[in-house]
Amino acid sequence: xxxxxxxxxxxxxxxxEVGLRPTAPTGLAPAGVGRPRRRFARxxxxxxxxxxxxxxxxxxxxxxxxxLQNVPTILLGWNTLFDKWSLSGLTKxxxxxxxxxxxxxxxxxxxxxxxxxxxxxxxxxxxTHLRVPKARSVIEFMTVLPYMIPAIALVAGIKIIQPHxxxxxxxxxxxxxxxxxxxxxxxxxxxxxxxxxIDLRTLVDASRSLGAGWGSTxxxxxxxxxxxAIISASFLTAAxxxxxxxxxxxxxxxxxxxxxxxxxxxxxxxxxxxxxxxLIVTIGLFVTLSVLTKKRDPKxxxxxxxxANAAMTPGNPGS
Amino acid sequence: xxxxxxxxxxxTFGPTVxxxxxxxxxKPGELISxxxxxxxxxxxxxxxxxxxxFADSGAVLVSNADITRTPAHKRNMGMVFQSYSLFPNxxxxxxxxxxxxxxxxxxxxRHKRVAEMLELVQLxxxxxxxxxxxxxxxxQRVALARALAVQPxxxxxxxxxxxxxxxxxxxxxxxxxxxxxxxGITTLFVTHDQEEALAISDRIGVMSNGRLEQxxxxxxxxxxxxxxxxARFVGSMNExxxxxxxxxxxxxxxHPVVVGQTTQDDGTSVRLLVRPEDMKVVDDGGLHGTxxxxxxxxxxxxxxxxxxxxxVLTSVHVAGIADLNPGERVQVEIDGSRAVCESMS
Numbered sequence: 001x002x003x004x005x006x007x008x009x010x011x012x013x014x015x016x017e018v019g020l021r022p023t024a025p026t027g028l029a030p031a032g033v034g035r036p037r038r039r040f041a042r043x044x045x046x047x048x049x050x051x052x053x054x055x056x057x058x059x060x061x062x063x064x065x066x067x068l069q070n071v072p073t074i075l076l077g078w079n080t081l082f083d084k085w086s087l088s089g090l091t092k093x094x095x096x097x098x099x100x101x102x103x104x105x106x107x108x109x110x111x112x113x114x115x116x117x118x119x120x121x122x123x124x125x126x127x128t129h130l131r132v133p134k135a136r137s138v139i140e141f142m143t144v145l146p147y148m149i150p151a152i153a154l155v156a157g158i159k160i161i162q163p164h165x166x167x168x169x170x171x172x173x174x175x176x177x178x179x180x181x182x183x184x185x186x187x188x189x190x191x192x193x194x195x196x197x198i199d200l201r202t203l204v205d206a207s208r209s210l211g212a213g214w215g216s217t218x219x220x221x222x223x224x225x226x227x228x229a230i231i232s233a234s235f236l237t238a239a240x241x242x243x244x245x246x247x248x249x250x251x252x253x254x255x256x257x258x259x260x261x262x263x264x265x266x267x268x269x270x271x272x273x274x275x276x277x278x279l280i281v282t283i284g285l286f287v288t289l290s291v292l293t294k295k296r297d298p299k300x301x302x303x304x305x306x307x308a309n310a311a312m313t314p315g316n317p318g319s
Numbered sequence: 320x321x322x323x324x325x326x327x328x329x330x331t332f333g334p335t336v337x338x339x340x341x342x343x344x345x346k347p348g349e350l351i352s353x354x355x356x357x358x359x360x361x362x363x364x365x366x367x368x369x370x371x372x373f374a375d376s377g378a379v380l381v382s383n384a385d386i387t388r389t390p391a392h393k394r395n396m397g398m399v400f401q402s403y404s405l406f407p408n409x410x411x412x413x414x415x416x417x418x419x420x421x422x423x424x425x426x427x428x429r430h431k432r433v434a435e436m437l438e439l440v441q442l443x444x445x446x447x448x449x450x451x452x453x454x455x456x457x458x459q460r461v462a463l464a465r466a467l468a469v470q471p472x473x474x475x476x477x478x479x480x481x482x483x484x485x486x487x488x489x490x491x492x493x494x495x496x497x498x499x500x501x502x503g504i505t506t507l508f509v510t511h512d513q514e515e516a517l518a519i520s521d522r523i524g525v526m527s528n529g530r531l532e533q534x535x536x537x538x539x540x541x542x543x544x545x546x547x548x549x550a551r552f553v554g555s556m557n558e559x560x561x562x563x564x565x566x567x568x569x570x571x572x573x574h575p576v577v578v579g580q581t582t583q584d585d586g587t588s589v590r591l592l593v594r595p596e597d598m599k600v601v602d603d604g605g606l607h608g609t610x611x612x613x614x615x616x617x618x619x620x621x622x623x624x625x626x627x628x629x630x631v632l633t634s635v636h637v638a639g640i641a642d643l644n645p646g647e648r649v650q651v652e653i654d655g656s657r658a659v660c661e662s663m664s
């Protein structure tokens with residue numbers, strides 16, 4: 001044995017001066033050191049949250065006061081904070097004969113755009129990830145183009161083709177392809193991120209090796225594992241559609257944003273009230289859906305339990 | 320029982336030749352390991368059998384039926400992948416059930432089969448769990464159960480143990496072998512781990528640059544490597560400079576060593592490849608050297624010895640505990656009967 005060898009786990013030698021073993025370093029700072037830093041670290045995040053909340057909520061609260069209080073704007077102050085709150089502005093909007101058709105059209109356009117977007121982008125994204133991963137950067141660039149090129153440029157293009165494609169542009173649903181383009185930057189990224197998060201190639205190979213064809217693989221394996229990405233993409237698309245004004249106005253389609261614009265011109269209080277309501281409903285839907293997407297299908301568990309029970313059955317050769 | 324055959328299979332990816340005329344026959348119930356370094360073509364061979372890639376030329380046969388162009392989902396192969404391939408949205412039981420549902424099997428039969436498979440891999444208690452709630456080793460056992468549930472004609476294993484830690488790997492390796500033997504299923508196992516291949520296989524195919532270098536039993540491949548590549552890749556090797564002095568002898572630093580067979584002419588400089596266990600410490604008559612390291616491994620000790628005459632650091636296996644320390648002088652005898660002579664070029 002090497003005489004200089006020291007066992008690294010042997011106890012530390014006794015200190016001859018005091019007869020006690022020296023204390024090994026614990027890695028902990030002495031009491032009191034670093035406290036101000038810790039307090040600072042605790043305060044900063046809270047401060048950021050408070051400032052952000054004020055930044056977002058203050059305009060909403062002032063909007064709420066403007067649209068839901070029957071008090072002249074000049075008199076809106078602390079002393080009138082609880083005076084004359086009313087939903088009359090909103091009810092005026094609901095009573096307008098153009099409101100419900102505009103809402104219906106916007107919702108139909110949103111559903112149509114979501115379906116067309118997913119129908120086009122989902123297979124494209126899956127195919128790109130599986131077969132031509134090198135093309136991903138090109139597709140990413142192409143999908144960002146609508147973000148870089150303003151909607152007004154698209155409108156200019158529509159104006160040029162309008163005389164030649166009236167048969168198409170006369171339909172309310174002619175807005176859908178344009179909205180698909182406008183939503184591309186958000187939807188493709190969302191789906192792409194979802195696909196990057198799963199080991200797509202292995203999952204697809206595993207599914208196919210188990211006898212599933214492409215359709216079955218996409219619907220039973222890929223889509224369920226992209227659920228969150230698909231929901232995000234759908235909501236972003238719907239948000240784009242429900243908020244889009246420029247193209248709808250150019251093509252004279254009576255969508256919700258167009259109704260809001262004209263209604264706000266006539267009834268500013270009711271119009272802003274409607275904007276506020278739309279915002280609250282959207283936030284509510286986002287929260288509800290994010291909660292719902294976390295829930296698992298109880299049927300799957302029951303199958304698992306049946307299988308487990310079958311294993312326990314005395315007649316079962318495997319048990 | 321099914322056999323799997325590759326007949327002169329060639330596959331290229333652009334300018335890269337992944338497989339060059341692969342001929343291999345996996346007999347019914349046999350487990351063959353394809354062993355080789357990364358990029359040697361072993362996974363490509365497996366993916367061609369699974370139907371995820373198609374051969375440029377040649378044929379793949381299952382029980383003499385040509386499946387070269389059959390799509391993956393119609394081949395009835397069971398496959399376990401290197402990365403965890405369980406479907407994250409399904410429970411363990413539903414994962415095992417996936418292939419059975421695809422085959423439109425009746426509900427009662429499916430439940431029974433899932434239960435049997437989970438029992439086989441001893442994971443019945445985890446039937447309700449989702450893949451993210453189980454360990455890596457358990458996930459691979461579920462993947463094995465899922466692959467076996469569909470009663471595949473051939474089982475394909477693509478480095479299923481490489482993502483696992485050493486202890487789990489050994490346990491699962493033995494379990495795979497037990498299940499394979501129990502079911503008598505024809506199996507192709509791809510690995511780059513020689514220990515794994517030696518432990519689990521009926522035969523090993525060592526691959527290099529898209530070619531099958533040697534196909535034989537683990538003992539044959541280890542003890543009688545057909546080439547220097549196989550000798551180096553399977554197990555560890557000492558490489559000693561030597562000169563050929565006849566059909567069955569070489570000279571190592573003036574010391575004659577009897578070898579199995581030399582293909583080189585007399586006087587040719589060669590590299591003699593000798594396994595550490597074919598070198599032993601002797602009291603007299605060996606090559607002189609100095610111990611540089613002494614690594615105790617429980618049942619054996621590995622000595623690092625620098626030989627004087629050829630100034631080469633060699634590794635020598637000694638059974639049990641060697642009472643030697645670095646710096647001590649020793650003599651080493653070479654048993655060249657299983658050594659490989661490689662021309663120095």
